[in-house]
Amino acid sequence: MTKNVKSKLVLVRHGQSVWNEQNRFTGWVDVDLTEQGVREAKKAGDLLAKEEIRFDVAFTSYQKRAIKTLWMTLEGIDQMYIPETKAWQLNERHYGALSGLNKEETREKHGAEQVHIWRRSFDIPPPQIDADHEYHPANDPKYSHYDPAILPGGESLQMTTDRVLPYFNAQIRPFLEAGGNVIISAHGNSLRALMKDLFDVADDDIPGFEFPTGNPLLLELGEGQKVLSARYLDADRAKDLPAF
Incomplete structure (x- = not known):
């Protein structure tokens, strides 16, 4: 690959998850896709196939809703063989003490203004959870080989950005600088950090x-x-994009 040539980057938010459907704060809780989420992930592959x-x-990420979305998208373009990194x-973003709570019920309890701020x-991060909380990643086997001190118990978007961008710059950007084409399947807030x-x-x-959800951004x-x-x-499902 040659330097300074055009590259393509595709960002895909995972298909609808079980807790998206239930209007709950999800964050690092590893919930699965709904049937609609599976359809969205497969459609992402169909849409990308047309781009060739x-x-x-x-x-x-380490979360199955994003992993499965990636797999189904790659299956749809017959490129499941390409190197994949989790x-x-x-x-x-880790939603701290909000994790698992229904968003509407949380508004009723804490007030719409406070929930909007969170x-x-x-x-401004949400209330933190302790390291012994069931939703703290230190208690999830997926993160057992990491120092608990680096694992979050609640994050603002700024804190999420502060972990996403160094990884992107060190591990992903070099492929783009060399003219490579990259696909990333992730989440609303980790993709906001990239945006x-x-x-x-x-x-x-x-x-x-x-x-x-499930709509590739090319x-x-x-x-x-x-x-x-x-x-x-x-x-038909596009959202506004920043100026460029």
Whole structure:
């Protein structure tokens, strides 16, 4: 691959999860896809197949809703053979003590304004959970080989960005700089972190951008990873994109 040539980056938010359907804060809790989520993941593959992109590598999180979405997407484009890397740094934002709670019931308990601050501010985290809490990753076998001190008990979007971007810059960006094509299957907030960097979005603005589930965002990048074009492949379910 040659330096400074165009590369393609596809960002896919996982298909609808069980807790998306139940309107619950999910975060690092490892819930599965719904039947609708499976259909969305398969449609992502169908949409990408029309683009005829040959990917060099794939990345996803440690969470099965994103992993399964990646697998079904790659199956749809007949590219399940490409190298795939799972990284906890691409996990969803950890919602701390909000994890598992119904969003509407949480608004009734704490007030809509406070819940909006927890959900949509850039730098204010939700209430933290202790290391012995069932939803703390230190108690999940998937993270048993990591120092518990680096595992979050609740994150703001800023804290999520602070773990996603160093991983992206060190492990993913080199493929793009070399002209490679990359697909990432991840989560609403870990993808927001990437969007913030790629589109140079201000701190106060980035929480307002939504990633629709199972709808691939195709970016064409030029020299220095400048965004040359960006579009959701399912136009009927597209969300607003930042200016570029």
